[in-house]
Amino acid sequence: MTADTPESQPVKTAGALKTRTQALKVAPLQRNYSLDALYKHWKVQPHIGSEFDEGVQIRDILNAKNSDALLQDLAVLVSERNVVFLRNQDVTFEEQKELVDRLGIAGGKPASSGLHKHPVSESSSEFGQEAYVISSELDKRNSAYNTASELHSTQWHSDVTFEGAPSDYAALKLRVAPPEGGDTLWASAYEIYERLSPAFRLFLEGLTATHTGDGFLALNRLGLVNLNSGPRGSPENVGVHLSAVHPVIRTNPVTGWKGVFANKIFTKRINELSKDESDLVLAHLFNLGTQNHDLQVRFKWGVNDVAIWDNRSAFHTATLDFDFDAFERLGERATSVGERPYLDPASTSRREALGIAPPPSRRAHLATLGAGVKN
Template sequence: MPDAKVALPKPIPYTGLLDKYDSFEVTPYIGSEFSDLQLTDLLEADNADELIRDLAVLVSQRGVIFFRNQNIDDAKQRVLGSKLGELTGKPQESTLHVHPTEAPSSETGEEILVLQPNKGINNNKELLSQISSRSSRGWHTDITFEKVPSDYAVLKILSPPTGGGGDTLWASGYHAYEKLTPAYRAFLETLTAHHSGEYFKTVAAASGHGIVERPRGHPLNQGDYLQADHPLIRTNPVTGWKSVYVNPIFTKSINGLSWDESKSILEFLNQNLVENHDTHVRFRWNPNDVAIWDNRSTYHTATNDYTATNREGHRVLSIGEIPYYDPNSVGIFEALEELQKLEIK
């Protein structure tokens, strides 16, 4: 939790700079898509900072945004990944994440995680079978085992699998919160949960090297202890909205409860995540499509329904702030209702 004397950030409004580009909401609750906007044009514009700030705010509001057929390269993807958080107030010490399983010399640079069917955890069949006997087990939010986890992720799929498949699904943490009763929310808001990514040590060892122990995007994210405690309900600093912040992959227990109580609540919250398909969006990748999502308020999962080995994606993960819960923040429905009232006046 942040120091009580430190003022919590105020939500950042969207100023409408991207409204001139064609876009649509893929579902009412989560996901928007731009069909005719090149992210490089935003980066090169005279008012690049204003445009990218608005883009970040829109991503935080919609959870995930899709961009078709992008010409952005690794270097510019890194710049974009950094600017999204920098322009929306992330701490100065926060940079881009280096994944703990990253090989010591990576062709793309350590801040680009290359996603391929036979790389990293995807190459560890035994571990994979333990965590993904059901496809619903794959839902997660990136790197919540870090003390300072991610704000934004930028993923470009260079080549989807030949023959189809490999869709990615996202779910809204804001709406996961809205599914709960006020009494249950009030209880969860008092809790913190324990997250662990210790299994990445097995993944790294199987790849023939140890985990990355130097700072992974923040001075607090270093060493070989891949565990952290975070509030169970988290406030997104950009929108000011509350989100459920536990996930089936990394969250192991709820602090201060018995093992049985913790297990039962986590199972309930995981069900709340996977069984509310009105809070999901599914994206079918074409070559060079990009997705940008807010890791503080969404979940995502891969679809392992293909055998082609040519799928390749490049991901940049930005480190944000230490997660916190602001008791004065609100749920997305209440916030949008207030916004509507203001627009009517």
Template sequence: MAKTQHQQGLPKFSGALDKFKYEETTPEIGREYPNVNIVDDLLNAENADEILRDVAITISQRGVVFFRAQNNLTNELQMEFVNRLGRSVGKPESSSVHIFPLAPAHVPEGGTGDRHISYVNSTAFKYMFEKMPNMDKRRFDAAEWHTDIQFEPVPADYTSLRVHKLPESGGDTLWASGYELYNRLSKPYQDFVDGLTVTCRADCVLMAMQRKGEQIEEGERGSPLNVGRSLTAVHPVVRTNPVTGWKSIYSVGQFSKRINEVNQYESDELLKKFYGMIQDNHDLQVRFRWRNPNDIAIWDNRSTFHRATFDYLNLGERAGNRAVGIGEAPYFDPNSKSRAEALGVKKAEETTKMASGGHMAHGHHMATGHHATNGHHASNGHHMVH
């Protein structure tokens, strides 16, 4: 599991995003670009390669990024967008866009029929998972915290969800920072969990398949390594994000079944602890309200968790289309750092430099790696908001 392949230091932005207004949704996680059109301003830009790389780095640092009312973003362009984001920061050539392993016998009303696009709505969810063992009524009110397709040997890098049908109220989605989850462990606890591995398995998908008589897609699901019927993989408990080089807790949610280096009791305790830390620390979460048809969220599954909220019974249907990019096989690099440690080291270096009478050179990055919008540097290391 141990590899050394992440970038040394903070990734450098080209500055291509500097002209766009944005706001940080919370201090720890999330950013929204209220006026950016993905098709016109990003995919079709003259400097599209540069700008998409900056978007990918931003998503990996901030966890999740939001864009509003992307009415000209088709399913094909949504798949292209998520795939090009991964390509821009060096994902393997063999990785593309995921195919969900269940091949349903019917396409729900409003579904696309394209196996690379998952049609996400409450009706389809209940069709696949209702009346499963231990699935009581309350389980429909909020999905569990999870990261996408953790059961694949090569799981997701960037996921995009575009919601095109909204209820009158409700249906928010929440994300939580795996970086910050790791940061909040004490150093001895971090040392303990570094290097552990977790077995991940899609029990819910396998049970739904058996109950509904659906077929498993056994061929390549976005990677030559994602094949077969087991829907089981072993991954590091602490994962190094290859874009940022930061450590994140990765073993959270319904797919994480057993931490392998400890006994069952200790494994249950650890998995419960990680999950409980997200539940108990709302300041490492962001809650997003879908306001317009075709609002879209794009997040980095390597260092975030998310959950939906099913609180809109009798308030209308919520439906969206999801495209999941495939990244690299997860790994833990013992030389990688926590986000706090990486940024703290950088800030200390800058403080020493400035204290000695040196000046910061224009065109370089502050501790978070973000530009100020005028090409100079904001003292807090973030872009200035237009």
């Protein structure tokens, strides 16, 4: 583990940050360093994932006198690191909802965006429609109806991207965890963007993609779930078509960094390309996320652990490797609704913004370009 020095150091990047701030449509959210002064956290991997020391409680952050300042810092931390982990939390589901909603507000989400009500959230859930239940019992029931694939990596996604206004922040607390297995992995959309050549970035930045929740539509057709026609946390999220068009490259307003916004479960088609071209390009983008384990982090859950992530710039997938008949995996996700996704041409990659070198593969390619070798 490494000490979790902030990604956005004001001294190191003040000049660049000022320039970026002036050029961007939305100024990146700034740290005030109140959180770091009170609570220790560390980097789980160099480019993704931070974890707080044991004993730090979300409830204390929510109830602190300076909670707005602390949550502003936490929003920056989650958006920069993609996902943040806190062990053994006392937090109730009501507090989980308050947490993600206030993180979204700190991050500047529209006033019309609240908490997401998932189109298939069981109205019978003890926590209500704003709880998305993560349950191995439900998975067991639904998996019989899903398209079987031997590739576990088909399940990478970010949450509810079939909505016109998808999620910014989400928090999951597992109340029941298997003794081993059931890990969740996250991947950085910022780092996937870093692996693209300048020419390919330019090409992708003019494109949009259609995202559809066809798995939920299929469960509805089979009579296994009812669909909630909304509004689902935003006036943008209505109807039961569960489909939306988003830019392929998206700017995260909190960091001002670009990321690839296409995921294996919901992104079906790049609209401006033929089907064959779209399949080819999407397969490449998905492979960059699933086959680069240096841009992933894997979390082993303990009971009552909480993960908070930024759905705008991170993908995730669960690992259903334990015995469903012997053990259970159960928790609730609270999901904040953010802005309609956009690309700000003035935004930059994460590494460019932080002044750190591109990944080794990019560096090698750029060197060949610099030497005049044809691409």
